Amino acid sequence: MAIADxxxxxxxxxxxxxxxxxxxxxxxxxxxxxxxxSKYRFNPATREQFKLIVGEYCQMEEEKDERQYxxxxxxxxxxxxGKRVEPRWAETMKFVSNFLEMGEYASxxxxxxxxxxxxxxxxxxxxxxxxxxxxxxxxQLGYLKKYFASQYHDPAGFTDARRHRTGNPLxxxxxxxxxxxFVSGDPVLVSLNLQMVAEACFTNPLVVxxxxxxxANGDEITPTVFLSIQSDELRHMANGYQTIVSVxxxxxxxxxxxxxxxxxxxxxxxxxxxxxxxxxxxxxxxxGEPWAKTWDRWxxxxxxxxxxxxxxxxGLKSPRNLADAKLDAYWGQHDAFATMYALWPLVGCRIELxxxxxxxxxxxxxxxxxxxxxxxFEGWDKAGMADPANRTLPVEWLTQHGKxxxxxxxxxSPTLKLTPLRAGAVETKENPTGCDLRxxxxxxxxxxxxxxxxxxxxxxxxxxxxxxxxxxxxxGWDLADIVRASGGLRSDGxxxxxxxHLSAERMWTIDDLAACRIRVRNPLTAGASFxxx
Amino acid sequence: MSTAxxxxxxxxNPQFDEHPKVLEERRIPLSFANPYGARLSEYEQVLLYNxxxxxxxxxxxxxxxxxxxxxxxxxxxxxYFTEAKTxxxxxxxxxxxxxxxxxxxxxxxxxxxxxxxxxxxxSRRLHRSLDPEWTSQILTGHLGALGLHDYGLFMALAAPIRxxxxxxxxxxxxxxxxxxxxxxxxxxxxKLYLAQxxxxxxxxxxxxxxxxxxxxxxxxxxxxxxxxxxxxYDHIEILFAIHVIHEPxxxxxxxxxxxxxxxxxxxxxxxxxVLWSSVRGAEAAYGWAAELFGKTLGADPTFNDYNKRLxxxxxxxxLPLELAALHDVKRLWSxxxxxxxxxxxxxxxxxxxxxxIEDWRGKYGVLFDCDADFDTLARI
Numbered sequence: 049m050a051i052a053d054x055x056x057x058x059x060x061x062x063x064x065x066x067x068x069x070x071x072x073x074x075x076x077x078x079x080x081x082x083x084x085x086s087k088y089r090f091n092p093a094t095r096e097q098f099k100l101i102v103g104e105y106c107q108m109e110e111e112k113d114e115r116q117y118x119x120x121x122x123x124x125x126x127x128x129x130g131k132r133v134e135p136r137w138a139e140t141m142k143f144v145s146n147f148l149e150m151g152e153y154a155s156x157x158x159x160x161x162x163x164x165x166x167x168x169x170x171x172x173x174x175x176x177x178x179x180x181x182x183x184x185x186x187x188q189l190g191y192l193k194k195y196f197a198s199q200y201h202d203p204a205g206f207t208d209a210r211r212h213r214t215g216n217p218l219x220x221x222x223x224x225x226x227x228x229x230f231v232s233g234d235p236v237l238v239s240l241n242l243q244m245v246a247e248a249c250f251t252n253p254l255v256v257x258x259x260x261x262x263x264a265n266g267d268e269i270t271p272t273v274f275l276s277i278q279s280d281e282l283r284h285m286a287n288g289y290q291t292i293v294s295v296x297x298x299x300x301x302x303x304x305x306x307x308x309x310x311x312x313x314x315x316x317x318x319x320x321x322x323x324x325x326x327x328x329x330x331x332x333x334x335x336g337e338p339w340a341k342t343w344d345r346w347x348x349x350x351x352x353x354x355x356x357x358x359x360x361x362x363g364l365k366s367p368r369n370l371a372d373a374k375l376d377a378y379w380g381q382h383d384a385f386a387t388m389y390a391l392w393p394l395v396g397c398r399i400e401l402x403x404x405x406x407x408x409x410x411x412x413x414x415x416x417x418x419x420x421x422x423x424x425f426e427g428w429d430k431a432g433m434a435d436p437a438n439r440t441l442p443v444e445w446l447t448q449h450g451k452x453x454x455x456x457x458x459x460x461s462p463t464l465k466l467t468p469l470r471a472g473a474v475e476t477k478e479n480p481t482g483c484d485l486r487x488x489x490x491x492x493x494x495x496x497x498x499x500x501x502x503x504x505x506x507x508x509x510x511x512x513x514x515x516x517x518x519x520x521x522x523x524g525w526d527l528a529d530i531v532r533a534s535g536g537l538r539s540d541g542x543x544x545x546x547x548x549h550l551s552a553e554r555m556w557t558i559d560d561l562a563a564c565r566i567r568v569r570n571p572l573t574a575g576a577s578f579x580x581x
Numbered sequence: 582m583s584t585a586x587x588x589x590x591x592x593x594n595p596q597f598d599e600h601p602k603v604l605e606e607r608r609i610p611l612s613f614a615n616p617y618g619a620r621l622s623e624y625e626q627v628l629l630y631n632x633x634x635x636x637x638x639x640x641x642x643x644x645x646x647x648x649x650x651x652x653x654x655x656x657x658x659x660x661y662f663t664e665a666k667t668x669x670x671x672x673x674x675x676x677x678x679x680x681x682x683x684x685x686x687x688x689x690x691x692x693x694x695x696x697x698x699x700x701x702x703x704s705r706r707l708h709r710s711l712d713p714e715w716t717s718q719i720l721t722g723h724l725g726a727l728g729l730h731d732y733g734l735f736m737a738l739a740a741p742i743r744x745x746x747x748x749x750x751x752x753x754x755x756x757x758x759x760x761x762x763x764x765x766x767x768x769x770x771x772k773l774y775l776a777q778x779x780x781x782x783x784x785x786x787x788x789x790x791x792x793x794x795x796x797x798x799x800x801x802x803x804x805x806x807x808x809x810x811x812x813x814y815d816h817i818e819i820l821f822a823i824h825v826i827h828e829p830x831x832x833x834x835x836x837x838x839x840x841x842x843x844x845x846x847x848x849x850x851x852x853x854x855v856l857w858s859s860v861r862g863a864e865a866a867y868g869w870a871a872e873l874f875g876k877t878l879g880a881d882p883t884f885n886d887y888n889k890r891l892x893x894x895x896x897x898x899x900l901p902l903e904l905a906a907l908h909d910v911k912r913l914w915s916x917x918x919x920x921x922x923x924x925x926x927x928x929x930x931x932x933x934x935x936x937x938i939e940d941w942r943g944k945y946g947v948l949f950d951c952d953a954d955f956d957t958l959a960r961i
Binding site: 058059060061065066069070072073074075077079080081083084101102103104106107109110113117128131132133135149150153156157158160161163164169172173176179180183184186187188190191193194197198201202203204206207208210211213214220223224227228229231232233234266460509511512513514515516517518520521533534535538539552555 | 594596597600601602603604605606607608609610611612613623626627628629630631632633642643644645646647648649650651652653654655656657658680681682685686688689691692693695696699700703728729732733735736739740742743744748751752755758759762763765766767769770773774777778784786787790793794807808810811812814
């Protein structure tokens, strides 16, 4: 046999060779149309960047799984890592892991919507890999909660989180931004929300920057999981890039793209910016740089400048609302913490007010903090709101001071504003919070909006935002009844999962909460968000 | 003051060498959930109740409604996405309990096994025994058409992944979708291998595509898949059409009884190994499809009779299309001279099909008390 014949049998079937044939696997037919219609037209010749086939993809993920689950099940378990976390941080992770799990879970459906919508087989292949990635991330977050629950001294809140989130007003905003915006709407808008903004912009601070902070607070579990998650996100960002590439060749598409980008950015910002900033600054004992700086670097400069700069050749510009978002990144997390503390019985974790050391840090990095919101926190502390013996809640203070929380109909964010007002803004009778609140009457209901950006989305497509918000759903409910209905009690059947302090002593029970006699009201009709009865 | 950037990180965080007082003894992740087995499995812990349904979607824990709709008002997840009804969507489980980790590990092993297969086959020159006609007509052409068929099924499952109303079902459908795309890719991988070792083979997709689009052998199958992919919006009906009707009949007939069984007759030892993962995928899908249609829907305490009637209604639509597809694809049984020569020594395609239909009645028909007359349906 000739040497050439021998060589012939040294065969290789490379994944890339298989991938090269993918574009030929699709076909079109008369009845072929996506079940999720788009106003955009997709280019069927669009390519994907990562070019993985199923087998090769699974081999890569298997390796990552072995490292991550191996570390958790072996070395970190033997080191009892879950018992060495700063409690304030561990409590924050109850909220963050639940939030992120929701987003990852919804992204399974969102990525499937995208692979149904586009025309290019390569693009579909990339989206399908993302579908499985999102299953992976959902499972990883579930595992993280289960892991914390098995070791941390207060598992309540890591456990049963998927039930008692249903009575959490902060979950409504989470569900809107990191769930429904990922699965409902024009497929390109879904991609902009999920891939172009949430993943390319906000997962960097949430999933990468947070790992440093977690480690500084004794948490070695979160970095192990989050960095493994983030190793998949690059492919999702590339999917988002290719979504844009698949529509920019058609001039008709461009009339929609800039506005959709702005809308997606605003929805994602309203969900992410205050929540992540709150976790960073009010959940940490050992802090890093101020959130405003982190946000500036990751969101304003890296995403708004460098990443979106890549799209300038397609005629796409940074969103106009980036400047408004930047203001939110300075004060928004403080108001978000005030909201969370005010609503503490419903939030599914234990939180505490800033101590003297924290206060000094806040005033140092956010001049004006103490004279505005800092004094409110101090007042709540002096009033003994953490102590069940006093049977008083921060929401009573809000009502007494005319500071009502409304829910934005579009982004579902709470609108409390206790930090310094934007230059030129004033408190009025209609808008006692002095924030950018707007209120419209439409079809017999009153609708609040956090900003002109959400108002614009509503006015363009009001039929998309017809649901009831937290204050409408629970109008007239006692806070204790909401806690009972959503399973917010510990195994003794009386102690609340959520607490307004981190102490093992003097924990609130359902009887303490019921004795406060506070019920929820719709602020747009009743004039207050909570009333004592 | 220490900050994250100045704080000296200590892996063991000695401040916590003495552990705080335990505040809660209950550590099970979902204390309220009913386990499928004796206790809540890892699969259930990392997946169940992720779907954030309001209580008007059966089994949902939330209240109120969704915050967002599609343009025009179509909801985020709604009962009207399917005609099927249940008292509780959350009772559904994949009996194999496949969450991402075990699933991906199995697929990764499948890919490694494929690499070992082609390396060994090439080294041992197994292609020398290949029947040239089988290689040039069946493997180069019709096997690739089966790949396109599987690609269509992969696409048809996008909507169920998007629309289904419970997390455990969503995860199961994702595995099925990946399985079909993997099948299509492995078939293409085999063609790439064959093209390197045999002058009778080509890796080009176009001969297969020509058969898929223009040859009568695949006409019925293509029509059925396009009907599912393009026209069917009820995601549970899509799963029914694929996993109760099409794969158990057509898939078994073509994958197992034709390609796998007849390959040996043509000196082909590779194709059965390559297609085995698709058979494994079909078996895994049988597990969860039987759970969905037989238990979650078919044994629901309130809607069991309704669901069975619905399934029989669906079957009336899909079985004639299925039988037409089976009728067309029977041509494969005489596609080579070897098959024609050996016809007297093996069961006819009709006999093979009859056996498959009998099996189908026992495994799938019983799920919804199907009494379909296949002879009559075949004439429709």
